[in-house]
Amino acid sequence: MASSRRLGAPDAKNRSVLLDAAEQLLLEEGYAAVSSRRVAAKAGLKPQLVHYYFRNMDELFLAVFRRRAEEGLKHQAAALASPQPLWALWEFSTETEASSLTMEFVGLANQRKAIRAEIAYYSERFRRGQIEAVSGLVRRYKIDPNELSPGALVVLMTGISRMIMMEKALGMSSGHAETFALVERHLERLEGPREPRRPQPD
């Protein structure tokens, strides 16, 4: 009797309409606003559809999270393989939307352990990718790994940006400009001035 209830197909159109609506709600009003009825309303669909496509709300949240996380992993891999990997990593972890979505999920993780596990899993995947790529760079840039290990470098770069994004969302600003300047001065020392990315063919 594993599941009993009939669920909609994973590739049905309205399923992703619901995912979009949930994600938007998450960004605009925080996770507490994401209820089956609110999501459906935002999507212009009936509330029961949420339960038709997702066994429960946890599954909805997980689906939103995984979709974004997988996309983010690809995005990060491309960044780390680009000509200025540290610059790219820095810009990557400075994206406002992605980082505020992440913050919502971190908040959710406090209450829904299924989600906490998934976030921990993906976070480690992100970090493993970063450390691996940066390990090569530390050698290439002749950074003394006793001074600045790849792990520390990665924690610093991604942590600082996320923290500043968070503070900005609260309306804080003091110290931000100086910190950005400091980081970017170091990036320039290592990788030269940021080259404008050429527009990516879609």
Add this chain to the structure above:
Amino acid sequence: MASSRRLGAPDAKNRSVLLDAAEQLLLEEGYAAVSSRRVAAKAGLKPQLVHYYFRNMDELFLAVFRRRAEEGLKHQAAALASPQPLWALWEFSTETEASSLTMEFVGLANQRKAIRAEIAYYSERFRRGQIEAVSGLVRRYKIDPNELSPGALVVLMTGISRMIMMEKALGMSSGHAETFALVERHLERLEGPREPRRPQPD
């Protein structure tokens, strides 16, 4: 007709019992668990008492927040006036309980603008105190303020620790030890090895 409803005195015993319960709930289960009925249950009191002492839930949250924030400001002032201010600031912003409470309030700020305003206000007060104290230190320690401004130093120290605390709460760990070591190496260079604090007379 400003308020109409009769409210309990701010110094009544059970009022702070409720505040304690709310704070504990906030820590253990996140802000979504903080409802009037849950708080009252945790406090061993009747739910209506919550509404007798607080006009609404926002006021409850604000009261919990202010109590902690005021205490934190004193704590921080003492830290910054101690013989090893940077070490003290570092340890201060590494306290697990305080930082996870802060994270809950940051989450709440997304949904309740009254709380967002209060957090922004106090955060700036914390930061102003930090920057002021650290400005003196930068001179005393002969740090080149063009290399590392007080603002950047403060954002880095407090941000890194909070970020790592957050990740730890999620179950992450890679890169943390190296980052801690890096920070503490720098602190030692500036202020010497951490002296054990003598037990504070209460």
Add this chain to the structure above:
DNA sequence: AGCAATGCTGGGCACCTGCTTAGCATGAGG
């Protein structure tokens, strides 16, 4: 024509939420 899979929905249950109202009990001050 018959069947099964699929998308969808009307209606509803059980539960939790913030908050209110009207009132009871007690103790201090006049």
Add this chain to the structure above:
DNA sequence: CCTCATGCTAAGCAGGTGCCCAGCATTGCT
């Protein structure tokens, strides 16, 4: 002795929540 402030509470309203069930329509397969 009466009054009034204070602490507290029974009862309840209006509204939101997750989720389920039974069933309808449509489509494609055999």
